[in-house]
Amino acid sequence: MSATGLTIYGAHFSRAARCIWLAEELGVAFEHDPIAYADPALKAPPYVTRAPMGKVPAIDDHGFELWESMAINYYLANQAPNALWPADVRSQALIMQWSFWGMAEVEKAGIAAGLHTGILPAEQRNPETLAGGMKVLAKPLSVLELALHGRDYLLGADFSLADLNAASIMWPMHAGKTDLTAWPRAAAWLDRCLTRPAAINAFALP
Structure with a gap:
C-alpha cells in the first residue's frame, strides 16, 4: 500500500492519464506507478490479480482495487464534494452522457485521426486511415460544436468532469494537431481543457 493510500497504475500516455488528471484537479494525494500498457508485468501477478484484464489504468485505494478509467473517475469524483461533480442528479447524468458519448462515438476514430495526423512518424501515417477517422468523427464533432454554442464548457460556464472525461x-x-477548423467551438474548448495545468501534468506534455 502506498504512503498516501492511493496508487494509480498506468503510464502517462494511456487512459491512466484521465485518472491522474482528475486526481490532480481534485488535489487528491496519490502515488503513480507508470507501468506501460506493453509491460509483461500487466499479465502476471500481482498486477493481474488487481486488474484481471491485464490493462491500465487501475487503482489501489487503501486496499480497494478498481479498474476501467471511467469507473475510476466516477469513484474519485465521489470521494468528497467538489466543483467537478455537481450535486444535482441532472448534471451528474449529463456528465455520464458525455463520458459515454466520448467512449462510444469518438475514441476509436479520434485515436486514428491523431496518430495519422501527427503522432506517428511521417512515414507511418496513412492518409486513408486519417480520412476514414475524420469521416466517422464528423457527426459527433458537429454534436459537440452545437452543444458548446454560447458556453465555454459542456455543462455551462464551469469546467466539470464531463469536460475532463470527454477531452481526455x-x-x-x-x-x-488534427485539423478541427470545421468545428471552431469544439477546437477552442479542447484547447481550453487540455492546456489546464493538471492536464499538462497528466499527459506529461512538454
Missing part, C-alpha cells in the same frame, strides 16, 4: 478521450487529436 480526444487528447490524441489535440496531440496530433
Whole structure:
C-alpha cells in the first residue's frame, strides 16, 4: 500500500492519464506507478490479480482495487464534494452522457485521426486511415460544436468532469494537431481543457 493510500497504475500516455488528471484537479494525494500498457508485468501477478484484464489504468485505494478509467473517475469524483461533480442528479447524468458519448462515438476514430495526423512518424501515417477517422468523427464533432454554442464548457460556464472525461478521450487529436477548423467551438474548448495545468501534468506534455 502506498504512503498516501492511493496508487494509480498506468503510464502517462494511456487512459491512466484521465485518472491522474482528475486526481490532480481534485488535489487528491496519490502515488503513480507508470507501468506501460506493453509491460509483461500487466499479465502476471500481482498486477493481474488487481486488474484481471491485464490493462491500465487501475487503482489501489487503501486496499480497494478498481479498474476501467471511467469507473475510476466516477469513484474519485465521489470521494468528497467538489466543483467537478455537481450535486444535482441532472448534471451528474449529463456528465455520464458525455463520458459515454466520448467512449462510444469518438475514441476509436479520434485515436486514428491523431496518430495519422501527427503522432506517428511521417512515414507511418496513412492518409486513408486519417480520412476514414475524420469521416466517422464528423457527426459527433458537429454534436459537440452545437452543444458548446454560447458556453465555454459542456455543462455551462464551469469546467466539470464531463469536460475532463470527454477531452481526455480526444487528447490524441489535440496531440496530433488534427485539423478541427470545421468545428471552431469544439477546437477552442479542447484547447481550453487540455492546456489546464493538471492536464499538462497528466499527459506529461512538454
